[in-house]
Amino acid sequence: MGPHRKALRTTAVGAVSATLVAGCVLGLAPTAQAAGDVRFVDITGDGGTVLKANVVTPAGDDGTQRHPLLVLPTSWGFPQVEYLAQAQKLADLGYVVVSYNVRGFWQSGGEIDVAGPSDTADASKVIDWALANTPSDPRHIGMAGVSYGAGISLLTAAHDRRVKAVASLSGWADLIGSIYSGRTQHVQAAALLDGASLVTGRQSTETRQVFDDFYASNLAREQELIDWGKKRSPGTYVDQLNKNGAAVMLANAWGDTVFPPNQNADFYEKLTGPKRLEFRPGDHATAELPGLFGVPNDVWTDTERWFDHYLKGADNGIDREQPVELKSRSTGGYEGYPDWKSVAATERKIALGGTTTIHTNVDSGADGGIVFLSSILDQVAKLPPIAAIPLLPRRWAAVWQSEKYGSAQEIRGTATLHTTVTPTKESGTLVAYLYDVGPLGLGKLVSNAPYTFHGLTPGKPFGLDLDLFSTAYDVPAGHRLALVVDTVDPLYIEHNPSGAQLTFSSPADDPSYVSIPLRKQ
Incomplete structure (x- = not known):
């Protein structure tokens, strides 16, 4: 085993341990809070793949009223109960919430497609199922997710015009620009993703080959890697996303070692519809993590306000605020700007x-x-x-x-x-x-x-x-x-x-x- 492989294996052990600890805690704490309020279901995804999911509906619903629908794909390596605490909050606000385990992870079927065509097709199938089996309003559909779920949400909004609003939390816009910026492999970030998927999921042959080529610095297959990543990058489909007109909120961390902030700022500038960009101190998904346990959290509060305005028509003022909100690493205070280019005077x-x-x-x-x-x-x-x-x-x-x-x-x-x-x-x-x-x-x-x-x-x-x-x-x-x-x-x-x-x-x-x-x- 070469020195790079030894290093990434060591990194992967720590990364997977952290992922599994977080996943197990998430799998226990929110479930206790949501006991009796959630329905666990199987949804048939693309190609017949079974996706494990849960549904939370507004309390007291008698089936005669339609509610806005929110679809939440899980993060990389996390179980389907990841969002239960937030799903209950959103249901209390009047949403039907369907959260599902993406293909290839935990009990869902299939193999990991890394936000490929099968994943976006799955998301559309989940929307189909929700419209047929829950009191969801087909005119008011949103998607949100953390990390992997964020990227899948953006990609789905570009391919499925039914999605009217998206909250991408610690997501990516350019997959290659994230883990291969400056033509340099971000090995610790890749080891985190690789190790977690080996423990909690089933890699496809293509996914395994991509990781192996990445670690080996296989220049003969570099263009194939870039093409593979472009297919899985929301930035590739920005014109489709703009044409569909979904309202897009992007929230990321300054110190994100998996998806660094630059590519999301560039992507934000190319969006022409309703949009919002937030950056806070922290690393990958650490700003959102407390909210997954139901703890009051700025990221999730803004997510709720975003959907309330763009799916329910609430006049909560979020559309009149400065669309670029930054939190300094030094002072902790928020600053508002009209656009990204105005951040640096x-x-x-x-x-x-x-x-x-x-x-x-x-x-x-x-x-x-x-x-x-x-x-x-x-x-x-x-x-x-x-x-x-x-x-x-x-x-x-x-x-x-x-x-x-x-x-x-x-x-x-x-x-x-x-x-x-x-x-x-x-x-x-x-x-x-x-x-x-x-x-x-x-x-x-x-x-x-x-x-x-x-x-x-x-x-x-x-x-x-x-x-x-x-x-x-x-x-x-x-x-x-x-x-x-x-x-x-x-x-x-x-x-x-x-x-x-x-x-x-x-x-x-x-x-x-x-x-x-x-x-x-």
Whole structure:
């Protein structure tokens, strides 16, 4: 077993354990609350596949009144009781709620299709069943879900015009842009998904092949991987989604290590119908998790308001609020904007002068953290990954720092690295990190992003423009910003040949810099 496979197996064990613990707790707590109020049913999905589902209807319903319908596909690796606490709340608000276990997981039949055509066809079959077997109103249908269920909901809304409103919670818009951004495999994220599905589901031959090619960095099948991912990306069908006119709410976390925020912000800008974008501190699905236990939760409260307005016509004001709502990682306060491009009012460039050469294949100590754990610590304790910037070994890390700032710098949006790189080998990987550096030299991670290249000419410079993952972070007065670049990070698979070096330069006619997006002060 190669080093990458060993690493991903280790990551998968922890990831699967966390998933199963959460799944078991979800499987117990909401069921106790919902006992006697829920009906468990079998629904025939695409191709005759049996989908395990549950139905919650408004209390006191006598079958003579039609109610808005909400369909909730489960998250990756979670059982069908995942949404019972929220389903009861929604039923109390007058909705018929049908939640079902997606194909290939737990007791549902079939094999995992990774939000492929069979999954969207299943969702339409669930809608068909609900209209035939519950007091649902065919004119008022919505879909929502967390993670996997979010992506399936968006994809279904693009293919089934009956869906009038969607709440995508910790979902994705670009599957390849999520786990293969910068042409770099996000190995810990993939191991989480792979490990959970091996324990709780049944992978199809195609799904297993995709994971194996991903881990093996099989460039011969790279285009097939990209095509496979495009078919499963809501962004591919944005024109259909706009034509169908569904009202779309997107809620994600700044530190999502499975579906980073950039691709959802880009997708949001392309939507032309009613839309809302929310970003909060945390990692994948951590902002929504308390609501799955029935705990009051901003994400689920806004989801209820979204459906109340767009499915029930409630005049609750959500359509008059600023459609882009951000919660800063530093202050915890909400900020409203008219659109994504207004988030950053100005940009400040940090010059990356001089010429710096680093050696590859060694982790300098600058890292993006650990999937889930690091961003959760940032969410609950404002403790992102930390590096001692003065102590980073310059043999393996390139470091540039700004001057001390006389006032707080409110970073909002997407920082961009522009530089010139000269490799000594035809392939390589680098990871850029932006740090908030305090007086003692300790740097708190603000953002990062990987980049991989293949097939270049050794010794020939090339220009690099790299978007770091979007964020909202306040750098205190008296601190600096530091850009660090190295070549190894446990979050990603690296492609640096033995003995390779990377040289970063700043030509006079094309100077290097990192552009910092700042909120208007």
